[in-house]
Amino acid sequence: MERKMRRFKQLLALEETKVILSKGSNGVLSLVDSTGEPYGVPVSYAYDGESCIYLHSAAKGYKIECIESESRCSFCVVGQDRIMPEEFTSYFRSVIVKGTVNIVSEPTEIMKGLLLLCEKYSPGVDSDSEISKCISHVAVLRLDIESMTGKEAIELVRKRKE
Numbered sequence: 001m002e003r004k005m006r007r008f009k010q011l012l013a014l015e016e017t018k019v020i021l022s023k024g025s026n027g028v029l030s031l032v033d034s035t036g037e038p039y040g041v042p043v044s045y046a047y048d049g050e051s052c053i054y055l056h057s058a059a060k061g062y063k064i065e066c067i068e069s070e071s072r073c074s075f076c077v078v079g080q081d082r083i084m085p086e087e088f089t090s091y092f093r094s095v096i097v098k099g100t101v102n103i104v105s106e107p108t109e110i111m112k113g114l115l116l117l118c119e120k121y122s123p124g125v126d127s128d129s130e131i132s133k134c135i136s137h138v139a140v141l142r143l144d145i146e147s148m149t150g151k152e153a154i155e156l157v158r159k160r161k162e
Helices: 014-023 061-068 107-121 130-135 156-161
Strands: 028-030 038-043 052-058 072-083 088-103 140-152
Touching: 014 072, 014 088, 014 140, 028 061, 052 061, 052 088, 052 107, 061 088, 072 140, 088 156, 107 130, 107 140, 140 156
Parallel strands: none
Antiparallel strands: 028 038, 028 072, 052 140, 072 088, 088 140
16 A cells, blocks of 8 residues: 655655665665564665666575565665754655565576666776676565655755745
8 A cells, every 4th residue: 555645745756766766875675574573774776767676685694584585675765864953853865665676586687787786886897707706696686666755854845945
């Protein structure tokens, strides 16, 4: 069930939301394990600009166990968080994505995900040797986006209107 944002005046346009998602340096992937225990983990990611986010992971571990148990997830990126002590607030911009995350098994898509990650975090660097070193023991994950919501501080909304 898709919920309406209570503070709808703070809702960012889809294009602004996509910019934050594209430019963010990291996010928090929130999962649930087989017992219902929540698990949030900071991750590097690459957004394809359209409908999915690629992540990388060790091939085994708690994150993989959670995904194998329950693929539904939430993903959060904070694009800006300027603390304003004198105002008792922060001027934030953030995105929350909901969807499902799956382990990629198709070799072409594994390479696509790894190349997107390399382009984002090591632009202009030849990534072939790095990929060949890790390809045997890395998992590529694809988060299929079902919804995304961008939000900003009400103070930023007010400044736009000035």
